[in-house]
Amino acid sequence: MASEARTIAIAGAGSIGCYVGGCLALAGREVAFLGRGSIVEAMRESGLGVSDLDGRNRRVEPQAISATDDPAAALCGADVILVTVKSGATGEMARLIDAHGRPDAVVVSLQNGVDNADRLRAALAGRRVLAGMVTFNVVLSPDGEAPLRAHRASQGEVMIDTGVDGLADLLDVDGLAVEARADMKAVxxxxxxxxxxxxxxxxxxxxxxxxxxxxxxxxxxxxxxxxxxxxxxxxxxxxxxxxxxxxxxxxxxxxxxxxxxxxxxxxxxxxxxxxxxxxxxxxxxxxxxxxxxxxxxxxxxxxxxxxxxxxxxxxxxxxxxxxxxxxxxxxxxxxxxxxxxxxxx
Missing domain, CATH: 1.10.1040.10 (N-(1-d-carboxylethyl)-l-norvaline Dehydrogenase; domain 2)
Known part of the structure; x- marks a missing residue:
């Protein structure tokens, strides 16, 4: 799993999805963003800015971004699927992953609450689904601002469940600290x-x-x-x-x-x-x-x-x-x- 050639799908290009995916893309990971039409269009036209409290202010150029509102295109080739939609959209995203994702893809819930990973597991029987947690706040730039920018507005890291060797190393990049934890329910x-x-x-x-x-x-x-x-x-x-x-x-x-x-x-x-x-x-x-x-x-x-x-x-x-x-x-x-x-x- 540690290979940088692995494809990572961001299943929900909102504030968290744009920041996480932007950091991964800037680190050379192959990232596919699945999002709403307006966000996808903004990334295609002017790229994606990624900034944080530590002073980083970077940009993913439009030509380096793979962004779509087509779930088949975003999910079919992904080795890792990071679910970053709001909790109310978990069921619908699970159906899209079931329909279009590879059976061997690792699915990671990076969502608020305590039940979303369990919901994904119930809907994706037989697939590897891990719980995760984002402990920082992200602010997305106002509609119409170019380039679209995801700003990490507080300190923190991403925590993910253990169980897939090398996954934390794959996701741990500049601006995005990732730690594997065996106590994710407590987290x-x-x-x-x-x-x-x-x-x-x-x-x-x-x-x-x-x-x-x-x-x-x-x-x-x-x-x-x-x-x-x-x-x-x-x-x-x-x-x-x-x-x-x-x-x-x-x-x-x-x-x-x-x-x-x-x-x-x-x-x-x-x-x-x-x-x-x-x-x-x-x-x-x-x-x-x-x-x-x-x-x-x-x-x-x-x-x-x-x-x-x-x-x-x-x-x-x-x-x-x-x-x-x-x-x-x-x-x-x-x-x-x-x-x-x-x-x-």
């Missing part, structure tokens, strides 16, 4: 804890760094994480450490005064000031969000274990309301979400 639950903030960014409309710097928002996130940790303990799930802090300490650190939080959580706050969450972008564009895969996963686990989740249920209800109204991010204030939590010390 997924650990990442889910911080992904609970995606909804708060979407509801507030604030940039991620500004929102996290405000204790009024952090106490709501802390309440959500407290509930998630209680449900995980009851279910015997031990989430992995993702951002440097043990998961059990996250609520305590989030509730600290702003000045102390800023000192202790520098890595958490090392975020491009323009970055927001993908859920914010979904509301802005009138698309379905991943609320059922994030807060929804906590609520389902809590119901199985008999633990309460009022904070997660309230946040999920507000996101679903915003989805239904299709007016974009509602710009709520903390006390409009859960006033009792906002007053906690």
């Amino acid at each position: 997924q639950w650990g990442k889910l804890l911080m992904n609970l903030n995606n909804a708060l960014v979407a509801l507030s409309g604030l940039p991620l760094a500004r929102q996290l710097a405000d204790r009024s928002w952090r106490v709501i996130l802390a309440a959500e994480i407290d509930e998630a940790l209680a449900a995980m303990r009851a279910a015997g799930i031990a989430p992995a450490r993702i951002i440097g802090l043990p998961p059990a300490l996250l609520p305590k650190v989030l509730r600290l005064p702003d000045w102390l939080f800023g000192l202790l959580a520098r890595r958490m706050l090392a975020i491009d000031p323009r970055a927001r969450s993908s859920m914010w972008d979904d509301l802005k564009r009138g698309r379905p969000t991943e609320i059922d895969e994030l807060q929804g996963a906590v609520i389902r686990l809590a119901r199985q274990t008999g633990t309460p989740t009022p904070a997660n249920e309230r946040v999920a209800a507000l996101v679903r309301q915003a989805e239904a109204e299709k007016r974009g991010p509602p710009g709520l204030m903390p006390d409009e979400i859960i006033s009792s939590l906002a007053r906690k010390s």
